[in-house]
Amino acid sequence: MNELFILLKKGSKSALLAAIINTIISIIKGFAYMLTGNVAMFAETMHSLGDAANQFFVFIGSALSKKAPTARFPNGFGRLVNLVLLGAVLVVGIMAYETIIEGYHHILHPTESEGLLINVGVLAVAIILEAFVLFKAMKETLHDVGLEAKGMGIVPKSFANVNKAKPATKLVFLEDLVATLGGLLALAAVLISQFTPFHQAEGIASIIIGLLMFYVVGKIFLDNAAGVLGEADEVMQNKIGSAVLEDPDVRDVQEIAVLKEGDELHVEIKIEVDPQITLAEADDIKDRIEEKILKEKGVTDVIVEFDEDDKVSAWENREQNKER
Structure with missing residues (x-):
């Protein structure tokens, strides 16, 4: 009660x-x-x-x-x-x-x-x-x-x-x-x-x-x-994706999903980084990204995944496809 x-x-x-x-x-x-x-x-x-x-x-x-x-x-x-x-x-x-x-x-x-x-x-x-x-x-x-x-x-x-x-x-x-x-x-x-x-x-x-x-x-x-x-919040996807790209160690945002759960937002993001970095450096990057995203209004949890930099900008291609 x-x-x-x-x-x-x-x-x-x-x-x-x-x-x-x-x-x-x-x-x-x-x-x-x-x-x-x-x-x-x-x-x-x-x-x-x-x-x-x-x-x-x-x-x-x-x-x-x-x-x-x-x-x-x-x-x-x-x-x-x-x-x-x-x-x-x-x-x-x-x-x-x-x-x-x-x-x-x-x-x-x-x-x-x-x-x-x-x-x-x-x-x-x-x-x-x-x-x-x-x-x-x-x-x-x-x-x-x-x-x-x-x-x-x-x-x-x-x-x-x-x-x-x-x-x-x-x-x-x-x-x-x-x-x-x-x-x-x-x-x-x-x-x-x-x-x-x-x-x-x-x-x-x-x-x-x-x-x-x-x-x-x-x-x-x-x-x-x-x-x-389960509706995606495209406005918040764009905002978070652009903010994450400002991190000097993030080479690209490969995938991002911001799912609405009532008043809450759940974020899953896959970023590309230098494949030569150490596990400790990757952990520091993950902590920074999570902290930054959790400051956004309504975000309650974040899942960050890593991939090696493939030298192709998935984020730029995504933005260009949206403009078309």
Whole structure:
């Protein structure tokens, strides 16, 4: 039990915060829907409820993925967060389907909802809270990729680098981006339905919100399916390979693989050196290379292999093939 609490402390803080806030929002929206019967509010209730459940699972998965390797699982539990996320998106997918169906029925049989002030007030509070969580996820995104920004400069930088963030951070970012947009859309639909005869606006908004939820489902599913299979980090491969070549005793980088395991990176590299060096010199080179690579963010273990210098630059040929 003590180990579980220690692991939970290492879970994604942004996911936990988002889960708590979205739980509160879903309860408030649910009461508003029961009082007013507003279909757009129903869509937002389902959206927030799905996000809360999803983000709670993400928090648990990100925590358990930090568990140390065991004799049975020597490669660790890094990919567990990807597996949890694959399961979590099913929850959002089901709720997205229900949201679209409810919106479709409302378009066929539009009714005028009541409680304008309740709907507007609840949606306004929800938008503010979801925007707050989104901004926290933006800051977490920059922290994941090792960048800094202040004020509104955080927004464009986070959008540019969200695909490089940890899986849990990326999910919170995307879900709360869609949640904020969905809240604005629902608010617009409520006002249109209230002040015009076009009561179908709430149903249309519900369908659009459901489709946005499906977009998140698809995006997260594809990203984490790749993580479960074992995805290479090409950006980090290039960075580490170039850094290793700066060592005066490294003649060439013959092979390099940087494999993502959840939030962790595992590096295997084969370098070419002078075949005349002694075993002691080779050991010193290995220690230097390992120390240098382990300083890179997210790298947890390194395997260094040696080969004799064949006078052919495998690294230059690799870079030239990529440019083609």
